[in-house]
Amino acid sequence: FTVTYNFIYFQIDCRYFTYSAAVAGFLLHGSAGPLTAQLRGAVLLPCFVDRPLPLEELKVDWRRTDSDTIVHLFQGGQSRPESQGDAYRSRASFFSQEIPKGNFSLLLEDVRTADAGVYKCVVYTKQEHQETRVAIRQVERLVVTGVDEAVYAHVAEDVTLSCSVDTHVNVTELYVEWRKTDDDILVLLYADGEIRPESQPERYSGRAEFFIEEIPKGNFSMKLWKVRTEDNGEFMCEIHTNTDSANTTVRISPLGKSPEEIVLICFSTLCFVIKSHVNLYYILLYECSVL
Ligand SMILES: *[C@@H]1O[C@H](CO)[C@@H](O)[C@H](O)[C@H]1NC(C)=O
Ligand SMILES: *[C@@H]1O[C@H](CO)[C@@H](O)[C@H](O)[C@H]1NC(C)=O
Ligand SMILES: *[C@@H]1O[C@H](CO)[C@@H](O)[C@H](O)[C@H]1NC(C)=O
Ligand SMILES: *[C@@H]1O[C@H](CO)[C@@H](O)[C@H](O)[C@H]1NC(C)=O
Secondary structure, three states, X not given: OOOOOXXXXXXXXXXXXXXXXXXXOOOEEOOOOOEEEEOOOOEEEOOEEOOOOOOOOOEEEEEEOOXXXXXXXXXXXXXXXXXXXXXXXXXXXXXXXXXXXXXXXXXXXXXXXXXXXXXXXXXXXXXXXXXXXXXXXXXXXXXXXXXXXXXXXXXXXXXXXXXXXXXXXXXXXXXXEEEEOOOOEEEEXXXXXXXXXXXXXXXXXXXXXXXXXXXXXXXXXXXXXXXXXXXXEEEEEEEEOOOOEEEEEEEEEEEOOOOEEEEEEEEOOEEEEEEEEOOXXXXXXXXXXXX
16 A cells, blocks of 8 residues: 655654554645735635544644734634634634635735734644644735826827836736826726726727737736827826725826927027927027128
8 A cells, every 4th residue: 555654754664554553644735835915805825634634633723933823723623713813803714614624724814014924834633733834925015107207298199108007916807997187087997807998988089098918917008199288187097906906197298289499589699599399498599690
């Protein structure tokens, strides 16, 4: 027969044991690597054995390794929420139907920054105990980045307004809204994994678009075609997950029709040239001679 043992020294001893002694050993599994959780989201801390264990004599003790705070406890055939540390009360739970199958994973909800750390799951049977450790390496919050500067455009020009999300969440689960905040109107919407052009008002219909191929990368920048004077003002890109939201804003300042205006004023041989370019004015001084 073949049996897997947890420790090498068991293997040596047990070769000569009877079968019933050999099955007493169990193998405890945890997470393959550190976990990343979303702020205010939920995270599953895995801990399971390769076979069901008798419930009467089972104890599962989940703790933080740094503070020794009890995160959750299963003992005497039931969960013991009364033993949970205050920080974890009503936030950590077992999957009760899974426990008889040997699955002692814990669901931690409403994740906080302070939840980052190392947890251990210790499983006790009458004969032995095993432990596995699971780390929450990082608690991420949704970060949305854009550009801080205003975007200058001439009427009828096209502009790109930046907005991208830096997170490990699946982009199909995001709700992304571009709004013109001064007038409080929707410009562009992405929801349920799709762009929703039908929700655009007439003013932006066909004139504001996402870069479709950039969306999977979390880039929700918007292309606004043929800027109008009425586009002058602030635009907000607001991104929501189920639990968090963040935004970035950008201002569009449409300029006059001509890209450069030049005014020439001469007093005898001295001429001032006033040049406007985008939002800057230059005054240049020339000495001119009359030809
Ligand atoms: C344990 O139960 C949870 C919740 O049902 C499930 O997501 C997870 O895959 C289970 N783990 C194993 C090893 O079955
Ligand atoms: C993102 O979620 C969708 C639906 O919820 C799923 O079909 C897709 O496989 C997920 N993508 C990744 C990369 O997890
Ligand atoms: C998003 O996509 C636009 C259009 O391709 C590009 O100009 C911009 O640099 C991208 N932003 C980021 C952060 O990748
Ligand atoms: C935009 O984000 C800021 C924080 O960055 C927040 O205070 C504000 O309420 C958000 N605005 C909206 C409309 O969500």
